[in-house]
Amino acid sequence: MSGKLAVQIAKLLGAGRIVGTGRNPDSIKQVLESGADAVIDLKQSDEEIADSFKKEAREGYDIILDFLWGRPTEILIKTLIPHELVPVSRRVRLVQIGEKAGSTIPLPAAALRTSGLEIYGAAAGMTPESISEGTNQVWEWIKEGKLSMDIEKVPLNEIESVWKRTDFKGKRIVIVP
Template sequence: MKAAVLHGFGENPRYEEFRKPNPGEGEILIRVKAVALENIDKAMAKGTHFASRQFLSELPAIVGFDGVGETPDGRLVGFGGVKAPFGAMAEWTVVPSNYTVPIPDGVDAITAASVPSSALTALFPLKWVAGMKSGETVLINGATGVSGKLAVQIAKMLGAGRIVGTGRNPESMKRVLEYGADAVIDLKQPQEELTETFRREAGEGYDVILDFLWGSPTEALIRSMVPDEIRLAGKRTRLVQIGEKAGETIALSAEMLRTTGLEIYGGAAGLTGETMQEGTNMVWDWLKEDKLRMDVDVVELRDIERIWQRKDFEGKRIVIVT
């Protein structure tokens, strides 16, 4: 069979022949239909992810850890639980039978592979971590990314009163406005100007912040919340930290916490099986009702070497199809 095969950490996967897997006891053979190419796939292949050698325990191996495919009886399912050397980016893979979930009727393989995980990355922090209430002001810091664009749409469906996004790419910032944001802040401004823009767009203050960036943009954001005179903080601002695209660390002074009413949570705080199931059902319903949109580039498996080296994914999900 054809597959995207990694021969060594730090190399690019190659499109080549690989032996077809045979399912063992408790396993099921999957005819792969669609697999999303995500940053974690590249980090694993580089060997820089902490779990690289756990999931790629032998080389050569096929890259990719989950996807959407067909079972031998023709059912469309999402799958995970792949074990080296048989990853997801191949014509066939095998997974434990209990690592498959049915894809609802009306949802195609490409949509099922590209949207749900990113939608949950936005939905769970909004609904369960921050507990967003109808009418609240929401800031999506990093709204031009895949999950950021979905976060704008989901915040709107959950009843946000005002939505502010941030980004750098002009075309992507226009898309964020089309998806329902009331304003978009350009992060390319000098730091002092950026801080003032955050302050101005906040109005009476941000209630919920989803932070996909961290680093200097988040420093400017938190600095904008510090009052310039002694007063009661009044508002509680719930910041949910999800990503670190702009940097791994920030300078957080005691004053920033003491005077702002800022509360910081991790993106997976309180995650349970029940909330995951409820959130997944919500996402499936939105997809069947065509309420979530995503910019997707569909790429043939044979082009894996070319697409692996691309860097201009701004706000798009890359989906590999076989």
């Protein structure tokens, strides 16, 4: 769900080409419908994932919003390392947001020296003012119908049964009184 929103927001902020990742065929379809230009299926072998990252990079990545960390990010970072010594021509900003695929990765030193990779935590530079401004902007886009989310409203008296469910698959649950 967060990735689908990120794709929509990136488009609204003027992003050019957007490449997403996913494992579930329905989610992959939804990410494409949300505006991604391509989605890399993470159920492939590591070699196929690396080849897909390289292929979809085309002219390179400017910003990577990383909700996964773990093995997929490790593979992606390795694809950014040039095979010959060349001057770094562009920076690649990786914003680390989540860790659905793991909380640690081996990080090759060459990735930091030669690829232009810059890694930031999602909270870097956040201020109460920027959070308020961003939240207000998102609410405006929701009101204008520019953002869509799959939401299920559930009465508060059903919270126990909802807590035990496992069928959300990208859906957000909103508890209402």
